[in-house]
Amino acid sequence: MRIYFTTDVHGSTVCFKKFLNAAKFYSADVAIVGGDITGKLIIPIVQQADGTYSCKHQGTPYALNNQDEVGHLRKRIEDQGYYPYITNKNEMEDFAKQTSKVDDLFTQLMLQRVEEWVKLADERLKDQKVACYVQPGNDDRYQIDPILDKSQRIINPDGKVILIDESHEMISTGHANITPWDCPRDEPEEKLAEIIEAMASKVKDMKNCIFNFHCPPYGTHLDQGPQLDENLTPKLDAGGAARMTSVGSASVRNAIDKYQPLLGLHGHIHESKASERLGRTLILNPGSEYGEGVLRGALIDLDKKGIQSHLFVQG
């Protein structure tokens, strides 16, 4: 069996489209998204009094004269994982006055995109044999779960024990330990440990089990993030290098140390592409490059004896 694993696509439509083609492209039997599927930014495209549009994206101001230009920019913004939003000056003033409206808009746009993706997945995977698992991550709001659950081809594995072939079970969670950003699925370590334990206790054959946990285990190469001060500003060393520290989950680490599953699939820390052995368990984080439209992933070949090989890919 070949697994294709990717993670942290963060709203990038082009990355999600690539994911839908990945199983066929890599001859994989199982395709998994490990969490964090929604975007982080809304880019307003503001209609002007003369009918043109203006927008500032990645530091570049755009003056758009017609719908073609607007459409072109919209697609680029979507591919980079952001949400383009056509609006006008009056509405922008409303957003400035009522920040809750911005939050509502985020929810609306996120749900809309996830719905579009699910629809696309159902169409594209209709005649494919691939098993497709897409789980939310700690950055994803709970409102997206019912949309994923409605899909005919996508399975949301979060919180479940799933037999992905005749000999390999997979348990999954998109929750993470508490981050400085207070994300929707951040949980205290104790709660995260309970979530994992509830699934792990039901696994029949732990030596062939896969832990699909969005958050990487603490104290590994998969979980290296910058140390932050009280203002959430990274601490730097002489020469400007970031002072890195482990930001992963102790509960995830404890579970892997305790149960020693076959494989750990993780994401969450985009710059921490790494693979490592914790005892007999191979743990992987392919990292993420969604903003550039590059789908980072890992291919893992498994058989009854265990892991035959793995390879990081950039599709």
Next chain:
Amino acid sequence: MTEQVFIRKASGLTRVIGPWSALAYAFMNPGIMYAFLYLIWTHQLYPGVDMPIASAIAVPLMFIPALLYIWFSISMPRSGGEYIWGSRIISPAWGFAAGWSLSMVGLSWAGSCIYWAISYGANMVLRALAISQGGANFANQPLWATANLIDSTPVLLPLGTVLIISFMAIMWRGARASMLLAWIGVVSGTIGTAAFVLGVFTGGGLPSFITGFNTMSGTTYDAVLNAAKTGGWPVGVYSLGVSATGGITYVALNSLGSTYTANIIGEIKDVRKSAILAMLGALVLFFVYWEIFYSSAYYGFSGDFWAAASYFAPGGSGSGTWNGWPLGAVMPMPNLMLAFLNSNVWFSIITSLGFAICTYASCMGMAFGPVRNLFAYSFDRVLPTAFSSTDRKGSPWAAVALGAVIAEIFFIINVFYYTWIAYSILAWFFAWAIVGVIGIIFPYTARGKQIFEKSPEIVKKKVVGIPLIAIFGVLTFIISITIDYYMLLPFLQGLASSLYIWITGTMFIIPSFVIYYLSRIYHRAKHVPMELQFKEIPPD
């Protein structure tokens, strides 16, 4: 109002290095005091060179490859540099060839320059003291004999090995310790250069040097110049063309490493501003340092003297041909010659110590990026996976150990063939020629076009319908092959042994393709095929 962007609280925003820190990183990697040695080498291989002019011509020229690196960094703002660009736009084999060549050059310099730190830096302290104490009898002083002993192979080999192990141990300890050493190197280099300049000017410049040299060297300034002329060496002849060619090889060589910033661009925030400031700003700083140094060296000793001294120096065409040359097999480093110019020997001592420490730190700096690359290649299965092993603290000990072994091999080679290292630059510019080709085809190939079209507007800028990045690519390619041509010129003219070319080719360039394809064949037979690694999945 139209400029507003809405951001929600979300994890994963981890770009941490700011523009000024990126500039510091770019400036720290090349050894800023290598210029002291290049003053001799350039005169040896490019007779007729004028170094202040060479520097003024060469540094601005280096802006072009820097711009290509900046454009790529903005387009693909993730760590990895040439290896990633080449792998994505041409093929993994070419990406690996570019990355491997640059990594091997870095490691070779890390090993070889340890020799410089000892012989041309620390040991010059003893020699300057011998000159100060013994005057014309300096060669019979115990300190001079001690320096000769340190320069001998039985002492140099173990001493250099210990130093290589020591800076690799600092790297193994982690990025913090490495960065601290790099900063110490910059400070030492600055103090050393300042001491040299002050020593020249407070000592009285050329008249004082001539007096001191005539008194303490056992020969005279005029005798050295005349002997070189008698040997057929052009002294007092300067050429703008030669200055340009000498400059674009050796001054350019001294700026290499400033583009290492591209390899850590994934950790840098405000990529556009940071990349421009770091890679162009570092070149401007180098220009200031070197113009001050070369001008001071010419003011204090004269270009004629450097031309003549280089002729008799180790590696020079006239080495060993004139018994009157007072330094024998000792390199006439500017930090040593300062002892003849200024009676206060501390200027020479501080300059030499600055050279030694700065060069030692630069050895670590030159190895830091390549060791990270070895780790990454192992991670990507191109090198055996054993080299991505880490210790309990998470340090990539196996890649550090491999880097140390490679550096040690080059150090040993350098002990016996001490000028061959200069020709490793062939491999560097071979790699830059590949990067130039990547830039040229980037906007036009099917794969490159997809990335190009998604790039920020600045990357897509065109001049007369041609993308700027392609123009930078063409110019970088031309500059690179031109420098490689000029590097080959001494071989064609019989001024250097062709053995050096074979060493460069077989150790730097050819193995990259052999390693990549062997690895590919092995993985195709037993594992997930490596050729899948950088293949782009069609989105539609």
